[in-house]
Amino acid sequence: MSEAAMMETVDAVEIDYMELDNIIEKDFGQNKENLIMILQAIQRQYNYLPRPALSYLATKIGIPMSQIYGVATFYSTFSLEPRGRNIISICLGTACHVRGGNRVNDKLEELLKIGDGQTTEDKRFTLESVRCIGCCSLGPVVKINEDMHGRIGSDEVEKVLEQYE
């Protein structure tokens, strides 16, 4: 994501700095070594990593913003853009791959008109591919929020999506 695009999302969300302090100080002892888990906690709070929260975190634990940006872009769970109300994780692990996970993925991309890592315009869905959630016996698997949809066929995708607002 470009610097300009990052700036655009600045006022997308209001940051509760007291809550942020709680996460950084209370839960993780303001410790640099806990950076990844702090970022996970921030993402749980806002559904993505808002830039102002990251700037605040940088000064708070004394790590340059560049390093935080490095970590946030290195690990695949982190998102610097706001994500949709429903997160679709399509498993593209080997077991799902050989059982036709790609066809399900193609269908999802076709229906939602978005690609991997993107969010629909109405913010209803974000599509993310993951490599193996360990439910190989149920492959191909699609996880939407916390619900697991196993042994899903590409012709069943549309019906499943209807359940989510």
Add this chain to the structure above:
Amino acid sequence: MKIQSLEDLKKISQTYEKQIYAPEGIKVNIGMASCGIAAGAQAALNKALENYKDNPGVEICQTGCIGFCEQEPLVEIMATDKPRVLYQNITEDKIIDAIEGYMAGDFSKNKKWILGQLKDPRSLLDDDLENPLNGVEPIEDIPFMEDIPFYSTQVKIAMRNCGYIDPDCIEEYFAKKGYIAFLQALKNNKAAEIIDTVKASGLRGRGGGGFPAGIKWATCAKHHGDRYIICNADEGDPGAYMDRSILEGDPHSVIEGMLIAALGIGSKQGYIYVRNEYPLAVKRLVTAIKQAEAYGLLGENIAGSDFSFKITISTGAGAFVCGESTALMSSLEGKVGRPRAKYVHTVEKGFRDSPTNLNNVETYANVPAILLKGADWYTGMGTEHSKGTKVFSLVGKINNTGLVEVPMGISLRDIIFDIGGGIPKKKDFKAIQTGGPSGGCIPEQFLDLPVDFDELAKVGSIMGSGGMIVMDQDTCMVDLARYFVDFLKDESCGQCNPCREGLKQMLDILTDICDGKGKEGDIELLEEIGAMVQKFSLCGLGTSAPNPVLTSILYFRNEYEAHIRDKKCAAGVCKPLFHYEIDADTCTGCTLCAKKCPQNVITGEKKKPHVIDQGNCIKCGICYESCKFDAIKIC
């Protein structure tokens, strides 16, 4: 209560032994690992709890992975006067019927739900107990679990308690001889003896490398500084989920293994680095650590001794490369997970530049059993250089998907055809991929190979963490190689050229081949780049990354050639290289394909052969999958 001695532990165990083996009334164990829950176990559990909330004679409990994932949700029902029965596919709508049928002693009505009955529920560590099922009359016409091919060759050590105990209940782990090995070792207070036993057992690291655990422990113990014990639970190999199952089904076996390692090596602090994608494993670990702390088995002055040990959980954030030990340690320090060259080993300078011992989940889970039963017992299983058992996850195109723990040295054929029940829909076996994305594809001619660390290496593959992905005639080997390289290119940390650039070039060539743009010389070029990446990459991810490509070229060169020269993909995977045709002689005109076709390009009259309009077909494969008469052919 803080446990001070073995006697304290035994007192608690005795009460819970009864709960595990001889419950009063009826006990129902529902397999509540992630995959069980995904298949509907949570709903079944809730339903049963609600239904029997006023009936103290029926106890509804959760347990971990029972192993036979294909038939989830799995439910085991037991009483003292009847055999223990394992039921399969017990969803919300069936659970009450199953329990009522068991209570009434009526097994004929629900016979098709029954997987089998147990002869002996004891684990390998429980042989001093009397078999609680002695004297119980077996049920007629129901097979014994011990005779069912899926279970008969299995020997459970690492997974000894999975599916038998409630993972959220430390006392049930006590009752399964838990923490005895540790407390005995603590009282003897001879660190060197612990390490010698692990060395003598020949236990090799189960995470992939297969380095002898005892030697690692001994080397780490020699270096001075604050030593750390790390458990690698960043199980990233797609298709491998044994570590998740152990953590979800028996977290204390891992904690006890780490405690023993800490005692042997001399460490005060341990870390468990778990994948973020495994929320249930994290939750059960947190509970387990709290319980162990409450009993004084973790923390300061454990069991009244001067030994102290703490365990902290750290979650990963979705980076495959963090399964590599140096990358994992860097990630634990809150940094980007990039591996470093290992000219200085992590046992000398690892986490925080201190001596660090890192093993994976399955390795630690084996340790308490080895200490309790002795190294000789452990070396009695397995092959010359690979002792004990290994857990494999059998997935892909296989009838009995599941987790199996078998002695090392068993043949691939036995695993696939006896335990795994062969290939679904009577299709032909093509290859088995072992060792995750860095492993190799093994063709049929090597199926009688005994599975151990060294034999798999001889045919160009690796043991890895134990994922086994079975492939049939519908799997395209070129596409699969491209899949793995695509995965590894994404997961490459990008700091060394051979891996970052080499994999990208290999991916481009493979994508061209799959798109029908392959050229003469591509295969040789892939071999050349592959050899370079293998030789010059910095870490294990890079040096093993070309394995799937090189082994598939070695054993399936003809498929590559068919893609490049004839522009054909016989498996029907690479879309530009095949089309579907309906065989007029086999088609019965049932109209199913025409109804299912999302493009509406299949036409034909009822009971007459149908035709596909090739121009508008998108090759989605729905007709091919749904045809009941195999009338749709890949051409």
